[in-house]
Amino acid sequence: MRLSALLIITLTFAAAAVVALVTANYSVKLIEENSEIGVRDALDNEGLTWAEVQANGLQVTLAGIAPTEAVRFRALSTAGSIVDAARVIDEMEVEAQAAIAPPRFSVEMLRNESGVSVIGLIPASTDRDATIASFNAMVDVQNVADLLETADYPAPDNWQLALDFAINTMALLPRAKISVEAGEVTIDAIADSTVAKTVMESTVRRNAPRGLRLNINIAAPRPVITPFTLRFELDEDGARFDACSADTVRARTQILQAAANAGASDDLRCTVGMGVPSPNWAKAVGQAIAAVADLGSGSVSFADADITLVAAPGTDQARFDRVVGELENALPAVFALNAQLPRLSDPNAGPPEFTATLSPEGQVQLRGRLESEGARDLADSYAKARFGSDSVYTAARIAEDLPADWSPRVLTGLEALSILSNGALTITPDSLSISGNTGDPDASAKITTLLAGKLSEGAVYDVDVFYQEKLDPVLGLPTPDECEAEIKEVLKIGKITFEPSSATIDAAALGTMDDIAEILKNCGTLPLEIHGYTDSQGRESMNLELSQSRAESVLNELRARRVLTSTFKARGFGEQNPIADNSTEAGREANRRIEFRLIRPNTVDIPEETTLETIAENSDTQTQDRTEENTDEQN
Known part of the structure; x- marks a missing residue:
């Protein structure tokens, strides 16, 4: 009986234990599910769907890859708001961030009369000291504002190419702003004249290395046009301007459009300048050109506010009267019109005439x-003054009954002829005609302005001038490489030598200097270095000083011969880069030399610069028993 009771009690306790265990497991599972579901719902509501949630007992584990560290912390905070933060296990990772992009390297250079300023960000690999030294060589060191910053990132492709070209170009442009980026250079500059602008643009484009994007904007000041001149002509050969002036770009557009409406081609030139007599210049010009087109042929000339309209001989009188009347009534105030209808000339008549021809x-x-002996002597003397005493042949005869202004017209015509490369001048009682070829694209406008200013009001003249590129002295400039090659050929024939132990150029070498000066005068603006070298006899520091002095002497001799040397540099290299064996007299003689080298972007084959400081540092480790007296004699 007692055994049965004990068994019942034992079974009762076992059943209670089983029930307790089941109940506990169920409770834990319920807590896990509630925790996991609650945290997951909270994360989803916050848009953190990337996070994975797993509950294990009272602990909640967060896994997954967070896009940023801030987002990972936000997921932890969200989970901690649902369950005790101490129960949250963080197994999340953060997505690897991309490497920081390198900065945009660029430099802005500005040069004017005050000096040079340079600002920008350059790679740490760029030689900053050499860059600033280049600017110091252009202007006084006190006038260089250095605002450059560096960043330790690899230099992009073509960065150094663009920077070197920009620095060399800045040396040629006294007033300019140059922007540099990897592989691209933008130049904004101011020239003193249109001719200087053309030379600058040509030189910069020739020096630009391949693979470089180049943007050039060189401005020239507007010329002062006196008198403010325009001449438009319409005949069987078409419509054209002998000269065209406008006060604004907008006025130029209006004038060219009026000419196009009258049948002119699209490649017309019109100079924008100062000196316009009225703000209604473009309106008056357009009306006058339309009048010529209405007549069918003829010409109209403006000299400030004076207008001369000449119809073609044979124009219908009624039509002429109508067109002139309409134009007179339409012209703005200030402008005065002088209209002419020439009579048909008798082809059998022989009017008095003066001619001058200029050969190529x-x-x-x-x-x-000519009207008198004095007038003939005056014309002969004036022509010799313009063209040279040995170039003029006079065969004019004396005639009576010539117009009173005959001699002034002859002299004015000869002055106009001197602007051409070759051509002809013809003067009759009724007209002046000049024709020919020129290498100056503005020659026609210059001649028209000259005639309008010096001939009497209402004078009839004709300008038939053709521009030819082959005659253009600017376009005909040799390339920098051609100039360098020509100088090398001269130096092969006649070497530049110096007096013993001196930087004075030997008298026998002055002819060579003359030849080199003539070459450089025809080369325009040229970035050039004059290199001086010695042999290896004597102390290296003395050789370096002597070579520098001799290079400077050559530079001074060029200046004395009126060569523009603002873009030239003199550099001495001492005994560096020998071209022959210094152990023989012939070799030492060859090594004592002057060379002319173009300054190019990324220039190669130029010896490394030796400084007095490096020589001084090396001198303690070298033993030299050569005497300075022997050095002076040999060098």
């Missing part, structure tokens, strides 16, 4: 009629 070789012949 520069020979001038004066023929025809």
Whole structure:
């Protein structure tokens, strides 16, 4: 009986234990599910769907890859708001961030009369000291504002190419702003004249290395046009300007459009300048051109506010009267019109005439009629002053009954002829005609302005001038490489030598200097270095000083010969880069030399610069028993 009771009690306790265990497991599972579901819902509501949630007992584990560290912390905070933060296990990772992009390297250079300023960000690999030294060489060191910063990132492709080219170009442009980026250079500059602008643009483009994007904007000041001149002509050969002036870009557009409406081609030139007599210049010009087109042929000339309209001989009188009347009534105030309808000339009549011809070789012949012996002597002397005493042949005869202004017209015509490369001048009682070829694209405008200013009001003249590129002295400039090659050829024939132990150029070498100066005068603006070298006899520091002094002497001799040397540098290299064996007299003689080298972007083959400081540092470790007296004699 007692055994049965004990068994019942034992079974009762066992059943209670089983029930307790089941109940506990169920409770833990319920807590896990509630915790996991609650945290997951909270994360989903916050848009953190990337996070994975797993509950294990009272602990909640967060896994997954967070896009940033801030987002990972946000997921932890969200989970901690649902369950005790101490129960949250963080197994999340953060997505690897991309490497920081390198900065945009660029430099802005500004040069004017005050000096040079340079600002920008350059790679640490760029030689900053050499860059600033280049600017110091352009202007006084006190006038260089250095605002450069560096960043330790690899230099992008073509960065050094663009920077070197920009520095070399800045040396040629006294007033400019140059922007540099990897592989691209933008130049904004101011030239003193249109001719200087053309030379600058040509030089910069020739020096630009391949693979470089180049943007050039060189501005020239507007010329002062006196008198403010325009001449438009319409005949069987078409419509054209002999000269065209406008006060604004907008006015130029209006004038060219009026010419196009009258049948002119699209490649017309019109100079924007100062000196316009009225703000209604473009309106008056457009009306006058339209009047010529209405007549069918003829010409109209403006000299400030004076307008001369000449119809073609044979124009219908009624039509002429109508067109002139309409134009007179339409012209703005200030402008005065002088209209002419020439009579048809008798082809059998022989009017008095004066002619002058200029050959391509520069020979001038004066023929025809002049009113007196004094007038003939005056024309002969004036022509010789313009074209050279040995280039003028005068065969004009004396004639009576010539117009009173005959001699002034002859002299004005000869002055106009001197602007051409070759051509002809013809003067009759009723007109002046000049024709020919020129290498100056503005020659026609210059001649028209000259005639309008010096001939009497209402004078009839014709300008028929053709521009030819082959005659253009600017386009005909040799390339920098050609100039360098020509100088090398001269130095092969005649070496630049110096007096013993001196930087004075030997008298026998002055002819060579003359030849080199003539070459450089025809080369325009040229970035050039004059290198001086010695042999290896004597102390290295003395050789370096002597070579520098001799290079500077060559530079001074060029200046004395009126060579523009603002872009030249003199550099001495001492005994560096020998071209022959210094152990023989012939070799030492060859090594004592002057060389001319173009300054190019990424220039190669130029010896490393030796400084007095490096020589001084090395001198303690070298033993030299050569005497300075022997050095002076040999060098």
